[in-house]
Amino acid sequence: MIKLFRKIRYELLESNKIGKYLKYAFGEIILVVIGILIAIQINNSNQRRLNQEALEGYLNSIAQSLESDLRRAERINQI
Numbered sequence: 001m002i003k004l005f006r007k008i009r010y011e012l013l014e015s016n017k018i019g020k021y022l023k024y025a026f027g028e029i030i031l032v033v034i035g036i037l038i039a040i041q042i043n044n045s046n047q048r049r050l051n052q053e054a055l056e057g058y059l060n061s062i063a064q065s066l067e068s069d070l071r072r073a074e075r076i077n078q079i
Helices: 002-014 018-078
Strands: none
Touching: 002 018
């Protein structure tokens, strides 16, 4: 794939078709930007998922601690 793009670029430069070369270069830049935006979106989505999992873990831990504290308070209250 890279060889194909390199070949197109050299052919356009050798034949002095600057306009076509600029369109080609602009198209390549657009493809790179789209790729970066997709990568950022995937990363953000993954980070959101990890944050949600961490939050659920914290909430479960808090719930278990509350249950344990309530059991202890009931035992102390019965004495």
